[in-house]
Amino acid sequence: MNLPLIRRAHAPGAGTRLWDPEGVLVLALLLLLAAGILYPLLQVLSVAVAGDTGGFTLRHLVAFFRRPLFLESLLNTLATGFLAVLFGSMVGVPLAFLTVRHAFPGKAVLQTLGMLPLVIPPFVGAVAFQQILGRSGMVNLWLLETFGTTLPLMEGLTGVVLVQTLHYFPFIMVNTAAALAGVDPSLEEAAQNLGASGFRLFRRVLLPLALPGYAAGALITFIRVIDDLGTPLMLNYTKLLAPQAYLRVTTVGLTDVDGYVICVILVVLSVLALWGSKAALGLSEYAALQRSAEVEPRRLSGASALAAWLIAAALLGPALLPHVGIFLLSFSKVWSLSLLPTVYTLGNYEEILFRTTGFIWNTLRYALLAAAADVALGAAIAWLLLRGSVRGRGWLDVIATMPLAIPGVVLAVGYLRMFHGWNFPGLGEPLTATWLILVLAYAMRRLPYTVRSAYAALQQLPLALEEAAQNLGANRLRTFARVTAPLMARGLLAGGLIAFITSAVELSSTILLVPRIELGPLSYGIYVYMQSAVGRGPGAALGVVAIVLVGCGTWLAHRLAARGGAGSLFRL
Amino acid sequence: MSPKLSSEVRLEGVGKRYGEIWAVRDVTLTILPGEFFTLLGPSGCGKTTLLRMIAGFARPDAGRILVDGEPIDAVPPWKRDVGLVFQHYALWPHLTVYENVAFGLRERRLPRAEIAEKVSAALTQVGLEGLEARRPSQLSGGQQQRVALARTLAVQPRLLLLDEPLSNLDAQLRAQMRIELARLQRDLAITTIYVTHDQSEALALSNRVAVLQSGSVVEEGTPEDIYRRPRSRFAAEFVGAANLLPVQVVELRETGVLVEAVGGVRLPVPGDPVRWRTGARALLCLRPEALRIEEATLGRETGFFATVASRVFEGDRHIYEVKVGEGTLLRVELPALGEGRIFRLGDRVRVEFSAESAVLLPQS
Numbered sequence: 001m002n003l004p005l006i007r008r009a010h011a012p013g014a015g016t017r018l019w020d021p022e023g024v025l026v027l028a029l030l031l032l033l034a035a036g037i038l039y040p041l042l043q044v045l046s047v048a049v050a051g052d053t054g055g056f057t058l059r060h061l062v063a064f065f066r067r068p069l070f071l072e073s074l075l076n077t078l079a080t081g082f083l084a085v086l087f088g089s090m091v092g093v094p095l096a097f098l099t100v101r102h103a104f105p106g107k108a109v110l111q112t113l114g115m116l117p118l119v120i121p122p123f124v125g126a127v128a129f130q131q132i133l134g135r136s137g138m139v140n141l142w143l144l145e146t147f148g149t150t151l152p153l154m155e156g157l158t159g160v161v162l163v164q165t166l167h168y169f170p171f172i173m174v175n176t177a178a179a180l181a182g183v184d185p186s187l188e189e190a191a192q193n194l195g196a197s198g199f200r201l202f203r204r205v206l207l208p209l210a211l212p213g214y215a216a217g218a219l220i221t222f223i224r225v226i227d228d229l230g231t232p233l234m235l236n237y238t239k240l241l242a243p244q245a246y247l248r249v250t251t252v253g254l255t256d257v258d259g260y261v262i263c264v265i266l267v268v269l270s271v272l273a274l275w276g277s278k279a280a281l282g283l284s285e286y287a288a289l290q291r292s293a294e295v296e297p298r299r300l301s302g303a304s305a306l307a308a309w310l311i312a313a314a315l316l317g318p319a320l321l322p323h324v325g326i327f328l329l330s331f332s333k334v335w336s337l338s339l340l341p342t343v344y345t346l347g348n349y350e351e352i353l354f355r356t357t358g359f360i361w362n363t364l365r366y367a368l369l370a371a372a373a374d375v376a377l378g379a380a381i382a383w384l385l386l387r388g389s390v391r392g393r394g395w396l397d398v399i400a401t402m403p404l405a406i407p408g409v410v411l412a413v414g415y416l417r418m419f420h421g422w423n424f425p426g427l428g429e430p431l432t433a434t435w436l437i438l439v440l441a442y443a444m445r446r447l448p449y450t451v452r453s454a455y456a457a458l459q460q461l462p463l464a465l466e467e468a469a470q471n472l473g474a475n476r477l478r479t480f481a482r483v484t485a486p487l488m489a490r491g492l493l494a495g496g497l498i499a500f501i502t503s504a505v506e507l508s509s510t511i512l513l514v515p516r517i518e519l520g521p522l523s524y525g526i527y528v529y530m531q532s533a534v535g536r537g538p539g540a541a542l543g544v545v546a547i548v549l550v551g552c553g554t555w556l557a558h559r560l561a562a563r564g565g566a567g568s569l570f571r572l
Numbered sequence: 573m574s575p576k577l578s579s580e581v582r583l584e585g586v587g588k589r590y591g592e593i594w595a596v597r598d599v600t601l602t603i604l605p606g607e608f609f610t611l612l613g614p615s616g617c618g619k620t621t622l623l624r625m626i627a628g629f630a631r632p633d634a635g636r637i638l639v640d641g642e643p644i645d646a647v648p649p650w651k652r653d654v655g656l657v658f659q660h661y662a663l664w665p666h667l668t669v670y671e672n673v674a675f676g677l678r679e680r681r682l683p684r685a686e687i688a689e690k691v692s693a694a695l696t697q698v699g700l701e702g703l704e705a706r707r708p709s710q711l712s713g714g715q716q717q718r719v720a721l722a723r724t725l726a727v728q729p730r731l732l733l734l735d736e737p738l739s740n741l742d743a744q745l746r747a748q749m750r751i752e753l754a755r756l757q758r759d760l761a762i763t764t765i766y767v768t769h770d771q772s773e774a775l776a777l778s779n780r781v782a783v784l785q786s787g788s789v790v791e792e793g794t795p796e797d798i799y800r801r802p803r804s805r806f807a808a809e810f811v812g813a814a815n816l817l818p819v820q821v822v823e824l825r826e827t828g829v830l831v832e833a834v835g836g837v838r839l840p841v842p843g844d845p846v847r848w849r850t851g852a853r854a855l856l857c858l859r860p861e862a863l864r865i866e867e868a869t870l871g872r873e874t875g876f877f878a879t880v881a882s883r884v885f886e887g888d889r890h891i892y893e894v895k896v897g898e899g900t901l902l903r904v905e906l907p908a909l910g911e912g913r914i915f916r917l918g919d920r921v922r923v924e925f926s927a928e929s930a931v932l933l934p935q936s
Contacts, residue, residue, distance in 0.1 A: 464662035467629055470649040471656045472676030472727060478650075482675070486666045 026390045029380060033399040036444040040414025041267070041406060047417065048260040064261045070244065074265065077226050077241040080161050081269075084225045085172070085218045087165040091315045092172035093214065100180040104300040104308050110316070114173055117319045119551045120326065121505035121523065122167040123230025124543035127530055128325030129163050130154055130235070131335070138325075138339050159235045164225045166319040171224075172217035179213020180206065219277040223270050227407035230507035230523070234530060241266050242508065245409050249512060254416055263410040270405040323547070329540035336533075348537035352525075352545065358518055359525030359542060363504050363549075366435065366521055370442035371450075371500035375492050377443070378450025382458045382488075383480065387466070400451045403444055408508025411441060415513060435519045441509045446499035450492070457491025458484070494560040501553035505546050522546055578605045578763040579640045579730040581626065587634030588621050588787075595621045597787040598635070603780075606761045608754075612774040613784035614810065619767045620659075622784075623733050626765065627656045639731065650679075655729030659736045661720040663708035669695075669719050670704035676727035694726035697756065714745045725760070732757070732764040738773060750776060771811045775799060783807045799859075805933050808857045815863070815902045816933070817856040821848045829932065831856060834897030837876040843932040855933045860905040862929035865892060867913070868920040875924040878902065880915045890914065894923060 051057035064070050099111055117125075132138045133153040140150040153162060183206065191205040229242040238247060241262050248259035300308050330348050332341030352359065381400055384393045403411070416432055424431040431437050461484065469479040485492075507523040514520045517528065522542055529539030581603040588596040596618040603609040611619040624630040626637055628649035636643050644652060663672055673694055677687040695701055698718040708716055717737060724732065737753070738746045754777050757764050768774055774781050775795040783791040783798065783806070791798055791807040802808035805816065822838065823830035824845040831854065832838050841856060848854070868877055878894035881901060885891075885908065892904040892915065902923060906912065915921060 462660065462662065464658045464660060465664055467627075467649070468656070468658055468662040468664070468723075469675065470629075471627055471652075471654070472723070473650050473653075473679035474675075475648065475650045478679065483664055487664070 020390065022384070022388055023390045025380065026384055026388070026393050026396065029377070029384070029396055030392070030399070032377075033396065033444075033447075036440060037399055037402055037406070037411075037447075040411055040418050041402075043417045044260050044263045044267075044410055044414045047257060048264045060257045060261050061264070064258070064265065067258075069239070070258075070262070073239050073241050073244045073262075076157055076239050077266075077269070079157065080164060080240065081222045081226045081273075083161045084164040084168055085221050087161065088169035088172045088221050089214075089218065091165070091319070092169040092217065093176055095312060095315055096173045096176035096180060096210075098308055098312060100177045102298050102300050102308060104305040106309070110309075110312050113316055113320065115170055115554065116323065116551075117167050118170050119554060120167070120322055120547050121230070121507070121526075121543070121550070122163060122228055123234045123507055123523070124326055124505075124526060124540075124546060125167050125322040126159075126163045126231045126234035127526075127536070127539065127543065128322030128329065129159070129166075131329055132321050132325045133162070134159075136336070141339055154235065156237050157239075160232050160237055160240070163231050163235070164228060166322075167231075168221040168224060169319065171220045172214065175213045175217030175220075176210055177213075179210040179216075182213070183209045215277045219273055222273045223405060223407075226266065226269055227409065227508055229409055229511060230527065233511070233527070241269075242407065242409050245413065246512060249413055249416065254420060259413060260417075263407070263413050266407045266410055267405070270407065274405055326540050326543045326547070329536060330544045332537060332540075345537070348541040351538040352541050356525070356538075359520060359522045360545060362435065362519060363522040366438045366442060367500045367503040369439045370446065370503045371496045373439070373443040374447050374450040374499040375454075375496040377447060378452075378454040378495055379485065379488065379492055381451050382454035383484065385455060386458050387463075397451070400447050403446075404448050406445075408441075408445060408506065408510075409512065411445060412509035412512035415441060415509075432513065433515050435515070437513050437515070438510060438519075438521065441513055442499075442503035442506060445506065445509065446503055449498045449502070450495035453491045453495025453498070454488060457488040461487055490560045494557045497553045497557040497560070501550045501557075504549050504553075522549075578761055580605050581731065581763065581765070582638040582641075583622070583626075583635065584638065585635030586622070586625065586632045586637060588618070588625060588630060589633045595787050596625070596632075599784075599787075599789055600635075601782055601789065601792065603763060603765060605763055608757050608764045608766065608777055608779045610766045610768060610774040610778040610781045611784060612768060612771060612781050612811070614769055616786075617784040618787035619769075619784050620735055621787075623656070623735055623765060623767050626731070627654055627733055628652050653727075653729050654731040654733055655724035655727065656733040657720050657724050657735065657737050659739060661708075661716045661740075663716055663719055663723075665708055667707075668704065669700070669706050669708070669711070672708065672719055673723045673726050675723065680727065690726050691722075694722040697725060698722045699752075713741055714749065717741060717749065721756075725756075730763070732760075732762045734764065734766045736768055737766075739768075739770070753777065775811070781811075783810060785810075800929075801931055802857060802933065805855060805857075805936065808931070808933060813860050813903055813905075815858040815860060817858060817896070817900060817902070818935075819854050819856045819932075821850055821852045821854060821932075824848060824850060828927075831932065833876060834900055835876060839876075839927070839930070841927055841930045841932050848932070853935050855935055857931040857933050858902065858925055859929060860891070860903040862925050863902065863904040864924045865894060865904055865906070865915065865921040866924060868922045875922050878921055878923050880917055880919045880921060882917065883915065894921060896923070 048060055049056055049058065051059065095114055099107060099114070120128075130137060134140070135150065135152070135154065137154070139153075143150055153159065187209065188201065188205055191201050196204060227242060229246055232238060232240050232243045233246070238244065245259050245262040245266065248256050248262065252259070328341055329335060331344050331346070333343040333345035333347065335341035377400075381396045384390070385397055415437060419431040419437070422430055424434075427434060427436075431440070465487065466479050466483055469483045470476070474482060504521070505523050507527065510521060510524050511527060514524050517524075520528065522545065526539045526542045526546070529535035529542065581601075583599050583601045586596060586599045587594055599618075599622060601609075611622055613619050621630055625632050628644070628647065632645060636645055638644065639652075639654070664675070667675070670691055673691045674687050677690055682690070691704070692701070695704070698721050700715060700718045700722060703711065703715065708719065711719065717740070721737070734753075738749055741749060750773060757777075766774075766777060778795055780793060781795055781798055782789045785806050790804050791802065798807060798811050802811065802814075808814040808816065817833055819831035819833045819839075821829050822832045825840070826845065828841055829843040829845060829848050830838055830840050833856065839856070865878070865880075876896060878896045880892055881895045882893040883890055887908070889908050890906045892906065893901050894904060895901055904923065
């Protein structure tokens with residue numbers, strides 16, 4: 001029960017509620033979130049359903065379904081979403097079962113390797129895959145030389161699905177593994193006691209119990225895949241909704257209604273996915289009912305351990321290819337129509353570290369500012385949700401969670417529309433003409449991470465720790481500063497790190513919002529470099545920087561949130 | 573450490589509602605300066621809620637609370653100057669023992685030297701010198717309890733509130749801490765409100781006790797009063813063990829009443845003749861240690877006959893259950909000293925008690 005604290009101590013009466021410091025804070029945060037998340041979304045929606053002379057019309061939405069290109073893009077987008085989830089499950093679920101339910105030498109290594117695909121931004125992975133599996137990549141060159149034939153692995157939709165599957169399957173693996181690890185072993189033992197074993201045990205007991213976790217992972221994968229703009233652009237495949245929206249806005253312009261309509265369709269898809277998985281997510285209370293003991297993982301040794309490793313290698317191997325590819329590419333001067341680079345160089349690193357340093361510094365500046373803002377906002381929102389008492393604070397949670405389902409392209413289009421031609425007070429130019437817009441976009445897109453981690457951190461704190469401080473004379477602000485914040489620090493920092501690293505490799509909204517190339521961050525730099533053949537080396541070097549940044553950040557975040565278990569930060 | 577002048581607390585018709593349910597209902601109590609006052613009751617009786625209202629963590633929905641004659645309901649917790657020791661100690665894990673104890677002093681903006689002095693005095697008071705640099709996680713349960721106490725005492729509050737402070741300690745430590753708490757409270761002469769569900773703690777420590785049931789005070793008085801002369805069935809059963817024998821009032825006398833128990837045994841017992849009427853059904857409360865059992869020899873007129881149904885030896889005493897009439901069981905505790913006769917199951921015995929120790933209670 002949330003025991004109300006004594007508030008309004010010196011200003012009794014209902015009419016003063018608004019001037020309560022807590023009320024002011026809630027109001028200010030609601031305004032900020034409404035301006036940063038809700039309003040741009042409504043802007044997009046309102047353009048899509050506005051008639052030529054104002055007023056409401058569904059004409060544009062109907063017209064969307066009459067355009068063969070758009071229809072094909074819609075079907076392709078759905079296909080990439082479902083196929084990435086399907087193939088991702090085929091890789092992720094067996095790995096989850098293998099690692100949670102079995103013990104064998106080198107399991108920890110395997111678990112770490114399983115997280116590595118997340119460390120490489122998908123659009124960077126796309127470039128590496130091109131180099132390895134593309135038309136003139138390593139594999140096909142070898143096939144051509146040896147068998148005189150090639151495999152069109154990276155062509156069109158196939159390439160997009162391949163890259164996305166191998167990038168996003170860890171979400172499915174981690175969430176499924178967490179759900180499995182949380183299943184009360186006595187439920188499984190009861191089933192065994194009643195005669196179930198092997199596949200029947202799996203299908204009738206484990207699968208239903210692990211379903212909520214699996215559904216969460218599948219949902220994240222689906223939403224991210226349909227939002228992914230970088231991968232299709234890198235692979236030069238544009239018959240998908242996100243690239244179509246991007247192309248409409250960048251080539252036709254902000255006045256083109258079709259761009260907005262595509263955005264609305266994207267949001268609808270995300271919301272439908274959320275709604276569709278709600279039934280499965282709702283089951284999560286079953287699995288977490290009670291835990292009597294740790295499951296004894298089945299020990300594998302000798303031949304069975306080897307088999308486990310072979311299965312894992314077959315499933316994981318392809319996903320680790322891009323790391324090798326991008327690393328090689330970053331040191332190559334010439335790598336064309338050959339299995340391996342023919343001339344090696346350090347020049348690519350010289351280029352990005354000494355000549356065009358802007359990309360890295362911009363990234364650090366934007367991502368750090370956004371993460372800092374998210375930590376502050378996340379802490380404030382979590383505190384209000386768990387310790388506050390002002391009505392309406394629940395809306396903070398609702399709005400702050402929305403970015404999970406808003407594609408980056410959509411938010412970017414909303415910002416462009418919202419700030420277009422309006423000189424921001426104090427800046428003398430529109431917000432979208434400055435780098436601040438990138439910080440705003442990152443902060444809003446990654447806010448759900450810090451709100452969640454702050455909420456979890458605060459939820460674990462016994463209320464008595466704060467009451468003890470108040471009892472000894474600390475008011476609410478002092479209590480927060482001296483007791484609550486220090487005790488939440490680890491969780492806050494872990495959430496902030498995740499916000500930082502995911503912002504550092506954000507491309508979907510970056511690509512639309514970068515005002516000038518010299519203001520572009522790392523992800524934008526990679527995109528720009530990769531447009532030309534000579535830029536691939538420096539682009540890959542930037543990619544390696546991104547991998548190192550994300551890798552270190554992920555490792556640190558997991559260290560900080562060690563109690564939550566590996567991968568808990570990537571759970572929904 | 574010299575205490576401030578201790579305070580008087582008055583609760584006037586205090587009530588607290590959670591949804592439709594009144595967790596505390598119309599509680600009126602006066603706690604005197606320097607008194608050790610205990611709120612005793614089972615879990616869910618509202619005793620902790622009452623304490624939290626005094627500390628300011630819950631706001632009364634009815635009535636008001638006054639400290640030294642001043643209403644405090646509008647005062648935020650951090651300005652109340654009432655020290656609360658939490659049930660689970662609520663020590664801050666990110667601070668050392670020293671920092672924990674210094675917390676309230678720092679909030680009061682005392683100079684550094686004075687803080688150091690007061691922290692060490694408070695730690696000495698609870699017998700915890702030398703552990704200043706430890707973290708709470710490096711302390712045993714008993715040590716944590718002492719730090720929590722020192723942290724509260726360090727700011728010299730005008731009131732000491734203790735929320736089941738001994739409930740997390742093992743039996744031996746609990747007995748020791750009980751003695752220390754009593755000594756500390758006596759030395760400091762600080763008004764203390766103690767919340768517990770343990771009747772033996774309440775009896776051992778308190779100047780006065782209020783017994784709570786479902787949010788209301790059912791009885792209030794000194795430990796002796798409540799134990800010897802309970803006025804309700806609830807208090808009789810909650811404070812100490814009680815045999816409750818169904819009886820019927822058969823005659824009102826000048827100094828007491830005559831009741832008839834099962835099997836037609838008539839017993840004269842104390843009781844206000846004005847409160848009772850002939851024919852009323854009542855319960856006769858008999859404390860187990862006030863009963864004696866003897867061999868059933870004919871010819872004696874007092875007491876009633878019973879059969880021994882069980883016997884448990886507890887070292888210092890024997891606890892018998894004897895069956896009276898068709899099924900009423902009475903608990904009898906006899907000291908196990910000396911050569912006293914030990915009865916066997918099925919033995920026919922006569923149960924005796926002195927009339928002064930019996931209390932007549934209304935049936936419900």
